[in-house]
Amino acid sequence: MGVSNHDYPTRDDLRDYEKNPDYQVKGLLAVCRALTKIEPESQIKVNYSSPDAIITSKTRGNMTKEEWTIIIDKTKEFIEINGGRE
DSSP: OOOOOTTSOOGGGOOGGGOSHHHHHHHHHHHHHHHHTOOTTSOEEEEEEETTEEEEEEOSSOOOHHHHHHHHHHHHHHHHHTTTOO
């Protein structure tokens, strides 16, 4: 799961010292923070959701109730993983 990596290297291109759990934790926190910034009026579409992943994109219309429920559920999962902290 992740957020756009901008100019960061892909996981396959990481040097050995960069392949540590701290990077994975920071990545999960970045996803959690991005999810918490989404509001019901956000122009976001949930393209895919599974127990391990969520893929969203920007859209012109507001999200549906079903999409908002998915965002809320995913956010709760991340907060629970993080011990209740954002």
